[in-house]
Amino acid sequence: MKFFIDTANLAQIREANEMGVLDGVTTNPSLMAKENIRGEEACRRHYVEICNIVDGDVSAEVIATDFEGMVREGEELAALHPRIVVKLPCTAEGIRAVKYFSQKGIRTNCTLVFSPGQALLAAKAGATYVSPFVGRLDDICADGVELVRRIVEIYRYYGYATQVLAASIRHTQHIVACLDAGADVATCPLSAIKGLLRHPLTDSGLAAFLADHAKVNA
Numbered sequence: 106m107k108f109f110i111d112t113a114n115l116a117q118i119r120e121a122n123e124m125g126v127l128d129g130v131t132t133n134p135s136l137m138a139k140e141n142i143r144g145e146e147a148c149r150r151h152y153v154e155i156c157n158i159v160d161g162d163v164s165a166e167v168i169a170t171d172f173e174g175m176v177r178e179g180e181e182l183a184a185l186h187p188r189i190v191v192k193l194p195c196t197a198e199g200i201r202a203v204k205y206f207s208q209k210g211i212r213t214n215c216t217l218v219f220s221p222g223q224a225l226l227a228a229k230a231g232a233t234y235v236s237p238f239v240g241r242l243d244d245i246c247a248d249g250v251e252l253v254r255r256i257v258e259i260y261r262y263y264g265y266a267t268q269v270l271a272a273s274i275r276h277t278q279h280i281v282a283c284l285d286a287g288a289d290v291a292t293c294p295l296s297a298i299k300g301l302l303r304h305p306l307t308d309s310g311l312a313a314f315l316a317d318h319a320k321v322n323a
């Protein structure tokens with residue numbers, strides 16, 4: 106399973122990249138706003154900065170909601186850097202834009218996916234990635250991981266090449282559950298990635314090894 110970090114924060118992206126396990130980055134307009142990046146030019150510079158840190162796909166989301174606007178914006182984003190993946194919402198216009206970009210060989214991430222039917226349309230349109238939102242489904246008492254599992258099963262059964270990118274991951278257990286569900290990618294906050302390392306037996310085992318080493322080397 107590939108690991109993307111779900112942030113526009115450059116320090117966190119660098120930290121995750123230095124761990125040596127990072128395969129890419131996802132951003133969205135809310136994450137860009139959180140970093141206080143204002144204006145089109147600043148956003149574009151920021152995407153290029155991210156691309157220069159990470160050797161992997163970087164999803165940059167369009168703001169337009171109409172087909173022509175999505176195409177214009179997506180083409181500009183894709184031209185910024187070869188690692189950019191154009192992120193488009195799973196609406197009728199967005200699916201049309203996914204199809205347009207896939208025919209032009211431009212990679213896409215179809216986002217805001219909450220049902221198997223939406224995931225089917227994204228795959229049929231040729232999306233590179235489909236992003237089911239795990240945490241937001243859990244927030245309304247639905248089962249986000251179960252959606253990931255169903256999409257993985259449908260894509261495998263019908264042979265769709267679209268990769269299932271589990272998004273809206275909120276904590277470490279979501280990552281492990283998405284791994285079990287067969288997700289191709291999980292995009293996660295840095296804290297959730299670091300959480301994978303945490304185990305009391307690792308800490309106590311290491312402490313005992315170091316104490317024993319110190320005893321004989323005193």
Ligand code: E4P
Pocket residue numbers: 111131132133216236238240241272273274292
């Ligand atoms: C990433 O592609 C999504 O935009 C992001 O994971 C959404 O996460 P949230 O539901 O925590 O805002």
